[in-house]
Amino acid sequence: MKRLPIIPTMIATGFGAGFWPWGPGTAGAVLATSIWLVLSQFLMPTTTMLTTGVLIVVFTWLGTWATAKLTPHWGDDPSRVVIDEMIGVWVPLLLAYNWWTALTALFLFRFFDIVKPLGIRSLDRRKGAFWVMADDLLAGIYSAIVLAVIIYISSTWAR
Template identity: 40%
Template structure:
């Protein structure tokens, strides 16, 4: 078993040599030397700019499909790395960030910044039940679920905040 923080050259090669690895590491954003989750969340904003053009039902469908893809990709990549939830696996940040930004779809530009910050706050802080899920669920599902819940928490806080400002 490898340290969760540092990818060996062999692990990096295993991750980048497969489609599942490229998806799981957020198309390379998770290979940053530090703050992989933040880099993954930032990278998630690029496809979000396209996703936000979709009607809400299609946006939700895209998020559900991305979640299922992430469970598969993170499971395969985690097995290849020999680590259940390595910090280089950031597809969960993509999906969680997209969920967090649902209230920002029709909001001013600063709501995107607020949604980003709120998602990072809940993802890093891991209040209950996020921390519990992170510790108890394993494999691809475990990688994905805690960030989905962090995204829901961030979306609720952002949505309430936007409603109070109207």
């Protein structure tokens, strides 16, 4: 068997989070949320949002590339590839502004990623490296919509 390419492996597995034996997807999403939480402590809110947007774009591209490189070794959508969960959870984190909204974004994303409603499952069934990313991006979009509603409702209750 050919040796795994190290850079694609590190990217696709979320710097090794994908090797976590009990729920690698959750490990990847928790890692991404932790990265966001650290960034949010050192950056202004607008800069955190912009940085998160850049992370989504850059790692969608890198994740697609890395997944394509690993497909011959691991198959079409192996559980070790968690960069898709990372970019997916960063989508609702675009709206987060504190630890509570960040945890809510994480839980919402994992719900949509696991249950796969509203077209997510049909994207998940498609073959190819981009589609590995696409279903999690859609789960992230749905999570962001629900999070926006939660934020709106909670802000109206605070008045």
